[in-house]
Each structure stands twice: as C-alpha cells, then as structure tokens.
Amino acid sequence: MRTPTRTPTPAPAPAPAAVPARGRARFRQSAGRQHHAGPLTYVLLGGAALLSLFPLYWNLVAASHSGDRVVTAPAPLLPGPRLLDNLSFAWNQVDMGEALVNTTVVAGLVALSTVLFSTLAGFAFAKLPFKGRNVLLTLVVATMTIPPQLSVIPLYRIVTDLGWVDQLQSVVLPSLVAAFGVFFMRQFLIEALPVELVEAARMDGAHSLRIVWHVVFPVARPAMAVLGMLVFVQAWNDFFWPFIALTPDGNPTLQVALAGLGAGNHTVDQAVVLTGALISTVPLLLVFALLGKHIVGGITAGAVKS
Numbered sequence: 001m002r003t004p005t006r007t008p009t010p011a012p013a014p015a016p017a018a019v020p021a022r023g024r025a026r027f028r029q030s031a032g033r034q035h036h037a038g039p040l041t042y043v044l045l046g047g048a049a050l051l052s053l054f055p056l057y058w059n060l061v062a063a064s065h066s067g068d069r070v071v072t073a074p075a076p077l078l079p080g081p082r083l084l085d086n087l088s089f090a091w092n093q094v095d096m097g098e099a100l101v102n103t104t105v106v107a108g109l110v111a112l113s114t115v116l117f118s119t120l121a122g123f124a125f126a127k128l129p130f131k132g133r134n135v136l137l138t139l140v141v142a143t144m145t146i147p148p149q150l151s152v153i154p155l156y157r158i159v160t161d162l163g164w165v166d167q168l169q170s171v172v173l174p175s176l177v178a179a180f181g182v183f184f185m186r187q188f189l190i191e192a193l194p195v196e197l198v199e200a201a202r203m204d205g206a207h208s209l210r211i212v213w214h215v216v217f218p219v220a221r222p223a224m225a226v227l228g229m230l231v232f233v234q235a236w237n238d239f240f241w242p243f244i245a246l247t248p249d250g251n252p253t254l255q256v257a258l259a260g261l262g263a264g265n266h267t268v269d270q271a272v273v274l275t276g277a278l279i280s281t282v283p284l285l286l287v288f289a290l291l292g293k294h295i296v297g298g299i300t301a302g303a304v305k306s
Contacts, residue, residue, distance in 0.1 A: 056281070063087070063278045067269035086275040090261060093272070094248060096279055099257035104283070106168055106242075106253055107235040110175045115228045117177040122185025123216045127198055137186070143179045152244060159245055166250040171242050175235065181227050188223040189216070229291065236284060254280040 062070045064083035069076060090096060124130075125137050155174060164170040193216065201211045217224070239255040246252050248260035254276075261276045 059274050059278050059281070062271055063275040065271055067267075067271040070271045070274070082271070083275075086271055087279070090272050090275040090279065094252070094257040094261050094276075096254075096257060096276065099252050099254045100279075100283070102168060102251060103236055103254040103280075106171050107232050109172050110235040111228045111232040113172075113176040114178050114181045114231045115224050118181030118185045118227060119216065119220050119224055120212065121177070121182045122187075122189050123193070123212065123220075125182070125186040126189040127193060127195055137183075140179050140182055144183075148240065152241070155241075156244060165245065166247050168246075168251060170245040171238075171253070174241070178231065181231065184227055185220060185223060189220060192223070193219045225291075229287075232287070233284060236280075 058075075058077075060083075061076055061079050063086050065076050065080035066082055069080065121140075125133060159165055159170045197215055197219075198211060201215050206214070237255065238253075239259075242253045242256050243259060246256050248256055252260075258273065258276045258280065261273050
C-alpha cells in the first residue's frame with residue numbers, strides 16, 4: 001500500500017523589519033519642522049544681492065560726476081558733487097517730464113490690454129472646446145519665433161498711411177496683445193481653474209461674460225499680476241519700434257528721449273546719458289518696491305499643488 005506523499009508547505013516570508021519607534025518619531029518631527037538656512041546661504045544671497053545692485057549703484061555714482069571723469073580710468077567708485085546739476089540738465093535738455101508721462105501712458109495701456117486679451121484668449125484655449133483649438137494655439141505660439149524686425153517695414157507703412165507717425169497710438173496699438181501672454185495665461189488656467197467650476201456657473205444660468213468676470217478673473221488674478229508686471233517693464237524699456245515710430249523732438253518715450261540726450265559739439269556726455277538712465281529706472285524701482293510682495297506671491301501661487 002502506497003503511502004500518500006505530503007506537499008511541503010512553503011516557509012513563511014520573513015516579516016519586514018519594523019522601523020524603530022524612535023526613528024518614526026524623529027521622522028515626524030523633521031517633516032513638520034521648518035528648516036532654517038545656514039550662514040553659507042546668507043553669505044551667498046548677500047553676495048548675489050550686492051552683485052545685482054552694483055550696476056545701479058555705479059549708475060548713481062557716474063551720474064554725480066562730470067563726463068570727463070566718468071570715462072577716465074580708474075572709474076570713480078564714490079559719489080561726486082554734480083548729481084543735481086546733471087539731473088537738471090538731463091531733465092531740461094529733452095523734456096524728460098513729457099517723455100516720462102508718455103512712457104507711463106504707453107506702458108500702462110499696453111500692460112492693461114495685454115493682460116485683458118491674454119486672459120480671455122487663455123481661458124478659451126484652456127477650458128472652452130471648439131474646433132481647431134490646438135491648431136490655432138500652435139499658430140499663436142509659432143508667431144513668437146518670428147523676429148520683430150521682419151514686421152517693421154509693413155508696420156511702418158501702415159502707420160504712415162494712417163497718419164500716426166510721432167503719435168503714441170502707433171506704439172500702443174501694435175502691442176495690444178502678445179502670444180507669450182496668451183500661452184502664459186492658458187498654462188496657468190489649465191491647472192488653476194477646474195472645469196467643474198465653469199460648468200457649475202453655466203448650470204446656475206451665468207453667461208460667458210459673467211463667468212469670466214466672477215470666476216476666471218478671481219482665479220487668474222495672481223498670473224494676471226505677474227504678466228502685467230512683465231509686460232509693463234518690457235513696454236517701459238522698449239526702444240526699437242518707438243525709435244522708428246516716434247521722434248526725440250516730437251512725442252518721445254523715455255528710451256527715445258535718451259537717444260538724443262547728452263549730445264553736443266560732436267561728443268556725447270556719458271554722465272548726462274547715465275543720469276537720464278537713472279531717471280528712467282527710478283519709477284520701475286518704485287513699482288517693484290510697492291508691488292514686489294504681490295508679484296512674488298503671484299509667481300509662486302501655482303508652484304505647489306494641494
């Protein structure tokens with residue numbers, strides 16, 4: 001009689017090593033604790049801040065010296081006694097006050113229109129389904145690869161035919177919207193605006209303009225602030241097209257006015273030019289000082305997902 005064979009049962013797998021209670025407690029404490037920067041971090045940040053501020057400081061130093069002293073080696077590193085004289089000369093030589101007002105109007109209108117149209121277009125590309133959406137978005141993004149110099153001649157002919165030469169609308173209207181702004185707002189709204197929120201507003205009877213005003217704009221406010229600041233600075237510092245469409249003696253912006261600053265007797269007074277550059281930089285510094293916290297908050301608003 002055959003004895004039935006028994007199938008050997010596999011040995012139980014070894015249990016995973018338990019994490020010591022002391023290690024778990026230490027991990028929980030370190031996860032909830034805020035880590036502080038060391039001395040080396042502060043040294044590196046301080047060095048980076050000094051390197052970033054040095055060009056602005058030397059601009060102030062150069063604006064306080066004469067033109068001959070600025071171009072003489074070694075360059076001055078301490079402020080001189082001619083700051084007020086250079087400021088007065090630069091302000092009156094090219095009517096810097098009018099140029100400052102013109103630049104504020106142009107940069108403000110360009111930033112406002114770009115933020116408005118880019119938010120509307122970005123919302124459409126992000127949350128509204130329609131035929132040809134991806135193709136149209138590709139065409140919009142592809143326009144960023146075209147150098148702006150290629151459009152100067154046809155754009156100038158259009159401005160000339162309309163009689164807008166040396167008028168501010170010739171600078172404002174070509175910059176009402178930017179492809180970068182559309183793409184920037186589209187990418188932000190894809191993550192920040194739930195489609196369920198838009199559908200809930202439509203079920204409550206809200207029309208498209210009401211959805212944009214009460215839903216899209218509040219959600220997109222951080223990105224709108226960042227985009228507005230970027231476009232404002234770009235329009236403030238723009239030189240190429242304003243120098244073609246405007247004249248230093250007619251209706252200039254700050255950058256166009258700086259082109260005719262300090263000239264005389266076949267020489268250019270570099271101290272006066274740098275004084276004008278200092279005047280054009282101060283408003284931007286004030287804007288950053290007043291709105292810097294909101295700008296940084298807008299940049300980091302979508303950096304961490306909940």
